[in-house]
Amino acid sequence: MRIKSIEQVKNLANKNVLVRVDFNVPVKNGKVLDNYKIKKSLATIKFLVEKRAKVILVSHLGRPEGVDKKLSLKPVAAELGKFLQKNVKLFDVLDLKKTKTQIDKLFPSTVVMLENIRFVKGEPENSEKLAKELAGLAEIFVMDGFAVAHRHAASVTGIAKHLPAYAGLLLEEEIEGLNRSLQSPKKPFVVMLGGVKMETKIPVLKNLLKKANYILVGGGILSTYLWAKGYKVGGSLIDKNFKKEILRYCSKRKVILPVDVIVGTKDGKLARATEIKKLNLKNKELAVYDIGPRTIKLFSRYIKKANTLVWNGAMGYFEQHPYEYGTYSVARLLAARAKGRAFGITGGGETMEVLKKLHLIGDIDMASTGGGSMLEYLSGKKLPGIEVLKR
DSSP states (O other), X not given: OOBOBGGGOSOOTTOEEEEEOOOOOOEEXXXXXXXXXXXXXXXXXXXXXXXXXXXXXXXXXXXXXXXXGGGOSHHHHHHHHHHHTSOOEEEOSSOHHHHHHHHHTOOTTOEEEESOGGGSTTTTTTOHHHXXXXXXXXXXXXXXXXXXXXXXXXXXXXXXXXXXXXXXXXXXXXXXXXXXXXXXXXXXXXXXXXXXXXXXXXXXXXXXXXXXXXEEEOHHHHHHHHHHTTOEEBTOOOOGGGHHHHHHHHTSTTEEOOSEEEEEOTTSTTOEEEEGGGOEEOSTTOEEEEEOHHHXXXXXXXXXXXXXXXXXXXXXXXXXXXTTHHHHHHHHHHHHHBTTTBEEEEOSHHHHHHHHHTTOGGGSSEEOSOSHHHHHHHTTOOOHHHHTTBO
């Protein structure tokens, strides 16, 4: 089943269009520190402006319980205004009747934003009452926040029950990119999987084993596997709840395991390369913090031959020198191979942080705005925020 696109709507002029975006961005001292998600939503917003719609943006910021001025979307509205070169007013979200009156008076091509939707009780619980009130502000609903598509919330799935609902341009881009890797990947299809949250990575590992040619693993997946195999891993981050699963999936021939690792103390001292077969960390002050140089060389052979690449999760504790080399190397290898020779997709908080730090986002075909939603999509789950848009 295909999703309905906002591009299919013939007449948007003077229509009130409610757009669920994800502007949950880092803000400090009233300034947006990372505007990547805002920039990615511009295509949809500008499309609606050009069609002379009245655009009402809905987003959350943080996880407030009630009104919290520190989590106001005012700085975000100001940042968006810079890109649109127009003033983006922030409307009251606690008095939607008053806001409806204000919206009805707007001129076509105006862009406004509701204050943090999580200031309202009932948003994360998918309140039917709140969904109806939000739907009452508009004639059309556009879902463009891929990063929240895995949530059941009043402003995500709730509104779609009460208004004609369509996908925005960003949401379409994300879905098409992920489908390209899941449904018709050009072979060889290579996945790089790291990070520490086993509950999100195990389902991805399970699903992609059916589709990928090779899966290169690092991070907590590796540490947990080594522990499960009986290695002494010291104070390494492991998840004992997934012992059976990690042994089952990481023993597959498609899974390419590191041949050496970097061990040391958390502060970066005593760092040294150790072969996996010689790993024996009895001291809890020592842990596995990165993949080693021989492993980077091994992984590079697979990445350089790939025609489809997916990367999610750091290979190690990259925040602390000298444990960044494994993750940085994977990022650079991916960027060098993507955009032309191979189709490359990345996503997730840590992964995006690294790409931004190394100024490599522009070299990736699709850097997803979603972390949890990307992982759920890759694991084969149906995302509620997308399901409500299907014909």
